[in-house]
Amino acid sequence: MPYFDAASAAPLHPVARQALLAALDEGWADPARLYREGRRARLLLDAAREAAAEAVGCRPDELTFTSSGTRAVHSGISGALAGRRRVGRHLVVSAVEHSYVLHSAAAHEAQGGSVTEVPVDRSGAVSPAAYGAELREDTALACLQSANHEVGTEQPVAEVAALCRDAGVPLLVDAAQSLGRGPVPGGWSLLAASAHKWGGPAGVGLLAVRKGVRFAVRGPADERESGRAAGFENIPAIVAAAASLRAVRAEAAAESVRLRALVERIRSRVPALVPDVEVVGDPVRRLPHLVTFSCLYVDGETLLHELDRAGFSVSSGSSCTSSTLIPSHVLRAMGVLSEGNVRVSLPTGTTEEDVDRFLDVLPGVVAGVREKLGAPAAAAPSPAPAASLVVDALGRRCPVPVIELAKVIADVPVGGTVTVLSDDEAARLDIPAWCAMREQEYVGEEPADRGSAYVVRRLS
Amino acid sequence: MPYFDAASAAPLHPVARQALLAALDEGWADPARLYREGRRARLLLDAAREAAAEAVGCRPDELTFTSSGTRAVHSGISGALAGRRRVGRHLVVSAVEHSYVLHSAAAHEAQGGSVTEVPVDRSGAVSPAAYGAELREDTALACLQSANHEVGTEQPVAEVAALCRDAGVPLLVDAAQSLGRGPVPGGWSLLAASAHKWGGPAGVGLLAVRKGVRFAVRGPADERESGRAAGFENIPAIVAAAASLRAVRAEAAAESVRLRALVERIRSRVPALVPDVEVVGDPVRRLPHLVTFSCLYVDGETLLHELDRAGFSVSSGSSCTSSTLIPSHVLRAMGVLSEGNVRVSLPTGTTEEDVDRFLDVLPGVVAGVREKLGAPAAAAPSPAPAASLVVDALGRRCPVPVIELAKVIADVPVGGTVTVLSDDEAARLDIPAWCAMREQEYVGEEPADRGSAYVVRRLS
Known part of the structure; x- marks a missing residue:
């Protein structure tokens, strides 16, 4: 039964499982305590941090274990924004970041910050020049994923990092999809990732913050993990995460x-x-x-x-x-x-x-x-084409509006139009996409009593 | 080698270990997905929630799994305060809450809220009457631990809960130290706990919020765990936590x-x-x-x-x-x-x-x-007592100031005083405590050039 959704979560790597089992026995105590069980836990935590830092390409004291990749991103963004609040409150993200980045951006906007989303091309990549053009005097932080989680496109991280460095803006790289495959290139300032994406256990993220990057922890104080990840350290899972990162990297x-x-x-x-x-x-x-x-x-x-x-x-x-x-x-x-x-x-x-x-x-x-x-199998032109047609797909969900459009396009003459009435959000994306695939002209969208009217001109 | 620090963390319960191992194989996938691995993970998560809710004494849809007890408290307090912001910004806590509660309170104060700490008696308990007297028209939330983590004293939760109910103020109970021993009595509105305190794995806390309690999630949006705990669910650990809670309760x-x-x-x-x-x-x-x-x-x-x-x-x-x-x-x-x-x-x-x-x-x-x-073993009065003495313990750490005091108390006559100069924070607490234990009179503290001067009168 093949599982083809590794980008959501990978099954536990055998090395992770083995390390987890060993660390359940050795690493359950509080690493802040002075007695032997605590010291043992501390040693395991320190060794895991060394191993993970080496894989990330940073110093151990720059790396914090969080309770998830989502938390690593939330804390990284809020901490960097707060640390550079005097510089300004402008945040730059790509339009295709994971929702946890965009939700952080929305929270920042709700608190009075400003956000610029850099658009992507049809392949899903940002252009370094377009990204660089959004960096301003008051830009506190820029975020860019190493590779996209939905379509796999790699982003030009090294190029964008160079532009950020020139502009004096720290760059947070979400490396969730790629860290198990190799270190992130270029001069990132903050890096976030998630262990269960590389075959580690759930419950472990990591946040690296380069020395010298201004960072102010948000929320209630907590003495663990340099104050950057509140709560008792999950050492068995952290040990398993670090061990499996080394193992998957080797493979x-x-x-x-x-x-x-x-x-x-x-x-x-x-x-x-x-x-x-x-x-x-x-x-x-x-x-x-x-x-x-x-x-x-x-x-x-x-x-x-x-x-x-x-x-x-x-x-x-x-x-x-x-x-x-x-x-x-x-x-x-x-x-x-x-x-x-x-x-x-x-x-x-x-x-x-x-x-x-x-x-x-x-x-x-x-x-x-x-x-x-009832999708159209092949075009079967009707005998007497009308110059224009209106298709009412109101209340019908994706993919029905596009199916209805495809069914009637041959009923209008070349140069004639089909207007699709639809209140389905997906139609806004899929009708133009269908036109591109079918080499028909997408004329545009107009507001209608309910939903929108999408106008398509038959070209062939 | 006896481990006597269960209040910090308990070794993994055998039932937790067994459940964790089974769930690592069955519960690693994303429970939000529609395919079989996701559905299996969802079933495990739902069953764990049912079991934990039964142990807590709430409905499954009132219970959220968080990444730690600390996170449960932080989210519970910030969510309840935000949900009742229109009522006011006053928070009541006991003076002996865990630091994660007091740190949340400090964060609330830093954002312009007000906090009242209810004092405790020498046994460590709050008085219900004193607690109730602090509940005001603008009190958004009250917090009380079920039992103290350092001295073990149980708090009068049922009595305080009744007063809170009368005042229309929700009560958050930190049940970290007691949930493995039995359900929390009385009419709490929110409850927080931590699995590694009862023999479950690290990385799992729980937050229960009764239906009808106003609650507004803070921070970036996230669709998991009713929006109350961001990040990918750690299902194997959650399953182990729920299974071990049932097991330790039975014992x-x-x-x-x-x-x-x-x-x-x-x-x-x-x-x-x-x-x-x-x-x-x-x-x-x-x-x-x-x-x-x-x-x-x-x-x-x-x-x-x-x-x-x-x-x-x-x-x-x-x-x-x-x-x-x-x-x-x-x-x-x-x-x-x-x-x-x-x-x-x-x-x-x-x-x-x-x-x-x-x-x-x-x-x-x-x-x-x-x-x-060099602590004093027995009193050996000196031949010619002086009416008063000054002991310079500046720069010396606990327990030296008290040792120096004890060494010379017999050198002054009954009615004479010893003044201890100390810049150690612990002296402020320990010199009066020594006086109470030794039946000597603690006269008081005066500011000095460095640190403070603590004056003690010999009574016997």
Whole structure:
């Protein structure tokens, strides 16, 4: 039963499991205490910090263990913003950061700070020049992920770090998706990551803050972890996290080559096997193990269920798989199709056979979902085309508005328009994406009594 | 090698270990995902919540798992204060709450809120009437521990809860020290606890918030744990925490009776075996497994080291064992001796033999420390007493100022005074405590060029 969602959480690495078991016996006591159980716990904690710092590429006293990657990011952002409050209250982030970064940014705005989101191109990458242009005199902090968690695109961290250094702005790098594969390049000032992404246990994040970076802890004082992570240290999990980081790093070079080839196979085969698919994300500058594609006329939730029934665990950025019915902000920022979205992220050890079986199963699953939804199979022009048509898809959810559009586009003559009425958030992203894929003209969106009217001109 | 510091952290309970191992295999995936690994994780999380809620005495949807007890308290206090901000910004706490509560209170004050600390009596308990008198129209929240972590005294939670209910003020109970022994009585509104105190793993706290209590989450938004605990859920540890809470509860009644008898033995034997000892905390309304005493003329850090060499792991509230050189705020609030302070907290399964061996070893260890420090063994009046003496103990740390005082008290006639010059924080607490133990008169403290002058009149 292949699990293809390593970007959400990886199963516990055998080294992590072994280290955790040993440390449960040796590392349960309070490391602040003077007696032998406390000293033993302290030794384990110190050794784990040394090992993790070496993997990160920082000094041990620059590294703090937090209770999760989310906490590492929250604390890193709030601490850096507070430490540089005299400089200003401007925060720069990319538009495709993980939601924990964007939620921190929203909290900062709610407290009177200002935030600039740097847009990304269709591959999901920021342009260093565009990023650098947003750095201002009053910029307190800049944030950039090492690689995107939904589409795998690597960000130009070294280039942006150089621009930040020139501007005197500290850069926080969210390395959650990449730290298990290698150190983060370039001159970051703060770095955050999460152990369960690299096969460590849940409950451990890490936050590195370079010496010299102004940092002021927010919230109630606490003497543990340099005051940067309140609460009793979870030493067994920290030991397991550090041990597994070393272990996965040692395997990373060879494993990345292998996974990159498997992902390349998915990237090239899926568009050949499944009609009307858009593979998104940078094809070259990307994480080795992750690929994302979207299938026209497909409901993401049904697709996930059908793949799960067929034995494959994947995730999706489609609106129907989120509690808010809003498509992934990453796909929106990239301006790519969000319907029928599938993210495949291969854990260490994924076999060629598993990937081939996925490629065998996928076309039938997608076809089945499309058939149930009544998606258009082939264009069948109607005898007497009208110059323009209005399709009422109000109250219908993704992917229905796009399906309805596709069904009637051939009913208008070339040069004629189809107007889709829709109150589904995903339509705003998916109708223009469909036009790009189908080489039709997306004229624009107009407000309507309910929802919006999306106007499409037939070009071919 | 007996470990007598269960109040800091308990070794992992066998049930916790077993549950943790099973859940590492079954509960590592993201419980928000729709595929089978995610659904399995969700089932484990739901079952753990049900079990923990039953033990706490609340509904499952009132209970949130946090990354530590500290986080549960920080979030509980900040959330309740924010939720009732329209009512006012007044917070009531007891003077002997755990530092994580007092640090939350300090953070609230730093943001413009007001805080009242309710004093305690010499046993460490608040008076319900005194507590109730501090509840005001603008009181947003009241906090009271179920039992004190340093001296074991139980607080009158039910009585204070009734007064809070009458005043319409929610009460947050820090149940860290007692939840493994039984549910918290009375009408609390919020409750916080920590798994590693009851033999669960580190990395799990719990926060219960009764339906109807106004609560507004602070900090960046996060969809997990009802928004009250940001970050990926640590399901294996949560499962282990819930399983061990049930297990220790099942053992609690019998084990508490057994430990209570062992602690009673320490309470009664120590003053008989060791001269000049003060056993502190309520002798009856107390935690079953915890006892604290202070030894005159003893340096707490040396005492801890010597006990550790003899094989006993205990902790201390003496100033010399804290990084700030300030005695425990709990002992200060109680007005009891802080020097040579020892806290003994017995873990489940402690044997009678271990306790007897501790009682065998303790007198010799204390005598050895006193001898090294040149503490007075017996009064030897000097031939020509002066009416008053000044002892310069400037620059000397606890317990030296009290030792110097004891050495010369017989050198002044009855009615004469000794003035001790000291710049050690512990002297402020320990010189009056010595006077009470020795039935001498503590005249008072006066400012001096350096430190303070503490004046003592010889009465006998």
